[in-house]
Amino acid sequence: MDIQQFMKIMTNNMPFIVAGMAVIMVIMLGIMINQAMKLSYMRKRYRKMMTGVDGANMERLLMGHIDEVRHVVEENQRLDSENKRMDALLQTAVTRVGVVRFRAFEDMGSDLSYAVALLDSYNNGVILSSIFGREDSRSYVKPIEAGASTYTLTQEEEQALHDAMAKAQ
16 A cells, blocks of 8 residues: 555545544543542642641641650669669568467466567578567567578468468569
């Protein structure tokens, strides 16, 4: 097919070609309008998102929240170290107590004598004993280290020590 025949076909069908091109242009115009509407909707949503509830900028809002999170993390670290310090302090505080009341002498009316074991979490502490009689009363303090005493313990003191050590957590 040579160029003259091609030109003749084009000239004879020019109205159809123009009409086809017009249809294609109308379709393209519709697609462009659709895309412009979608872009406008997205811009509105973006602006709404970037301005907070009170009109604050989203970036400023996020930066404020990041600063708050950093502050909370620092406070948590401070509280954690304080908690560890207090835990170490509580390890040496009296947390285990054992009390035994008893009648030291047969002729006494009630259990006026006692033995009290006061221990920390390492089973270190003291045993306080008091023996009441008709004429006098006597008090004793015996040190306890690792659940044992260098002094001889009475049966009641042993019981108080055992009761206190049984309260281990």
